[in-house]
Amino acid sequence: MKMADILNGDPIIMENITSGIANAGGFEYTWRYMTTNYTRFQIATYGSALLHLMSYILIASPSIIFRYIPFMDRFKIQQKPLSGANEMKCFQLLLLNQLIIHVPFYLGAHFYCELANLPFSYETMPPWYVTLAQCFGCLVIEDTWHYFSHRLLHHKSIYKYVHKVHHTWQAPHGMVAECVHPIETILLGVGNMWGVLFFGTHFILLWAWMFVRLLEVIDVHSGYNVPLNPLHLFPFYGGAKFHDFHHMNLKGNYAPTFIWWDKIFGTDIQYKEYYRLKKEQEEAKKQK
Ligand SMILES: [Zn+2]
Ligand SMILES: [Zn+2]
Structure with a gap:
């Protein structure tokens, strides 16, 4: 219509x-x-920006609330205290990225929808399981792009100019997920688009993928390894423990979502060794 x-x-x-x-x-x-x-323009731009902001706050909130619940301390991966100055820097970066990167990105999303003549109507919407499978495909593509881009960002000749900003947080929390240099937002943001360009048959994929991606990126930065996390139902999902090690160690575990790229290239060796030694120490303590 x-x-x-x-x-x-x-x-x-x-x-x-x-x-x-x-x-x-x-x-x-x-x-x-x-x-x-609402018009297609309003939905693709204002609607997407609003959904992004609301989803970000909603998904990141539990890891902020957990800090005030002593029971949750047992699931905390690192016990480092938070710095007020770092919190302010995170907030400023989030605001800056929203204004200079995300707003133009949503304008681009609108032009893509028009160019690809992407339907918005309820009648043409694919079944939920198709959209979920497309989101999984987007995750696989983004994870591949992110792994190699992330390794590039760690190259000693460029690390201090861009990616060092994200590594301000050695013990991350949910809000840190998008606390990155604007150049990194663009570089890694490109990886979010390939899946949509490849699988996109309806506008719903843009929003579903945005939500799934936020769920994943905030979860891996949450700082908590909570049991029964449904995201671990995804096969080969790394989770918070996997990415937290990258922030703590500054090396290895470069993939954001799945563990296979780090396994193939052996960049998870230090992570495996760290937890092997930790387990040995804990067992030795129990025997004393
Ligand atoms: Zn890094
Ligand atoms: Zn990170």
Whole structure:
């Protein structure tokens, strides 16, 4: 259905929309309401920016709240105290990246939607399991891009100019996920786009992928290795313990999501050795 038809106020079309919305429930109602009342431009730009911001705060909140719950200390990976100055730097970087990188990125997302003629309607939306499988494909592609780009960012001739900013936090927490130099936001952001360009058949993938990616990147920076984390249902998922080691050690474990690239190139050797020795020490303590 074209937006022009809706705006012309054709009574039959308007009645169909109204009855469609009235009969729908939950997600369907919200989606139909949104696509009826807002333009594609508004949804792709303002809608995406709002969803990103809200999802970021929502997903990062538990790891912030956990700090005030003594019971959760047993799941904390590193016991380093937080610095107030670092917290302020993180907040400033998040704001800067939102303004100079994310806003133009969402404008680009709108142009892509128009160029690819990506449908927005509820009727053309693929089933949830197709979108979930597409998100998994996006994760695999992004993880590959990120692994090699991340190794490049650690090259001694460029490390101090860009990636050092992200390594301000040796013991990360959820909010640190996007606390990176703007150049890094662009370089790693490119990896988020390949999957959409490859699998994109509906606008829903942009939002579903954005949410899945935030869920993953905030989880690996949470600083907590909480049991029964559903993200570990993804095969070969590294998780917080895996990425936390990268922040602590500054070397190895370069992939953000899966463990296979580090396994193939042997960049997880120090990580395995560290936990082998830690386990040995704990067993020796128990025997005393
Ligand atoms: Zn790094
Ligand atoms: Zn990190």
